[in-house]
Amino acid sequence: MSTPLSFVGTAPHSPWATYLSQVDRVVPYIGHLAKWVETLKRPKRALIVDVPIEMDDGSVRHFEGYRVQHNLSRGPGKGGIRFHPDVTLEEVMALSAWMTVKTAAVGLPFGGAKGGIRVDPSQLSIKELERMTRRYTSEIGLIIGPQRDIPAPDVNTNAQVMAWMMDTYSMNIGSTATGVVTGKPIHLGGSLGRVKATGRGVFVTGREAARRIGLSLQGARVAVQGLGNVGSTAAELFVAAGCKVVAMQDHTGTRVNPKGFDLDKLRAVQSAGGGVAAHPDGEAVDAESFWDVDCDILIPAALEGQIDAARANRIQARMVLEGANGPTLPEGDDVLRERGVLVVPDVICNAGGVTVSYFEWVQDFSSFFWTEDEINARLDKIMIDALAQIWNTADRHQITLRTATFAVACERILMSRQERGLYP
The missing domain is CATH 3.40.50.10860 (Leucine Dehydrogenase, chain A, domain 1)
Structure with a gap:
């Protein structure tokens, strides 16, 4: 080959x-x-x-x-x-x-x-x-x-x-082609619900995964790496569901607070041009200490390649929700599987953004726009149904959710490739 x-x-x-x-x-x-x-x-x-x-x-x-x-x-x-x-x-x-x-x-x-x-x-x-x-x-x-x-x-x-x-x-x-991009301003054909869609998808898949493994969200401790649009939205939704954010990390620093952070204060700090390091609560720790935090849910929502084998051995969470693309290296995946830590992979966990981008694209073609409640309801259904099929595939083959997601997706992609044939 x-x-x-x-x-x-x-x-x-x-x-x-x-x-x-x-x-x-x-x-x-x-x-x-x-x-x-x-x-x-x-x-x-x-x-x-x-x-x-x-x-x-x-x-x-x-x-x-x-x-x-x-x-x-x-x-x-x-x-x-x-x-x-x-x-x-x-x-x-x-x-x-x-x-x-x-x-x-x-x-x-x-x-x-x-x-x-x-x-x-x-x-x-x-x-x-x-x-x-x-x-x-x-x-x-x-x-x-x-x-x-x-x-x-x-x-x-x-x-x-x-x-x-x-x-x-x-x-x-x-000629005006609103459908050439998504994530546009609302008055140029953008969709309601798009800004928070990726973070909402992280929350919805995390909520469903927690239910399936018997993890109550009431009082659950969450650690978030990356407090941009995805991480902050997911954090807010988990807090609204009864969780508390006990650790936060971004490019400015890392802070830990076992009592839980006030996210309103974080928003105020960010509006002033600051980051996690400027949050008034909790304790400042070094960046590597983030991976030792005692928590139930870990959300890497920054850049790729964050969780290698060494860090995977230190993670205390029961569940990792990949808000970022490619945050876990294959050897880190293996360690987490061996330790019984559930990983909800990026290719399903953070798919909320592209799903609402699809809604925006469809709305642009029809010039008919949905309410934010309609957007969120459609998003939730797609994410829940997709995770259910992936979970069933994982159970049937006794494989990780990542491999199951790839199995479901690759079957669809390669079936399309086969049915279309090769040209010429």
Whole structure:
């Protein structure tokens, strides 16, 4: 079996290597469709673009951008755009592949895609950020579109960035195309419930998993890594359900409070431009101590590659809810399984965002919009039903929820691949 040249030498702990390991583990559970598994190990299309912009001081800088379409067998590509100094092609490849699995796991008619620019957006003015976004959109306009590939917000991007992308694409084609991106401002065709959708999905899947393992949420202790949109929304919903957040970590620091944190104070601190380190309650501890916190539920909602074997051995939680993409390395997964810690994997746990993105896309095509209560009810049903099927698959094969999610998703993806056939 040949190996694509560009993948030779992949680092053992890279996001792409993690994804490939996850695919290998699912092969025994997909029967005759294993014939097509190499389809999942190669992105369909990877675009690297130069993004030159004129800075406010008159100088010209060049940034490197990417858009990867991993698999389009089930529909147009779907996946976010991140602006971060550590963005690499390999990372974007892995994120696009996880989107392929994620959309299939919850039954959405999408494939997987992802994009990004290697940049620290905090170092750009608002006008520089706009010029960079618009130039990047023009460069990837070759392969995106409402029926081709639909970007969305991700790390360091938001509704304003999506508005610039939609406007740029629309100007280039000569007509308004609201469906080219999701996560837009409400008055430009965005959907109610989109901002909190990913965090809500983490909560809904966590609530259902807790019920199945007999963990009462009343008084349950929660530790959250990453207090951005996903982590903070999930934390708020768990607190509303009777839990208490006993540990928090973000890029500013780590704090522990066995009595539980007041999340209103956290919101006030964040509104003032601060982070966890500025929270007035609890005790400040070093970053590594976060993994030793005595808790019931751990929510890694930051970046990928956080839980290796060593950290997995220290985790005290009964359940890990993956709010981030790819936070657990394969060896960490193995340790958690051996220790009896339930992991609800990213490809189902944080699928709430892409699910409501699908709702937004559908609403844009019909120009008919739902209420937030309707959005949340539809989201909850899709997440609960998807988790139930995955749980049944895990029980039937005696495998982890991650492998079961991949089994359910990969069967759908590869069946589509088989039925569509090869062209020409």
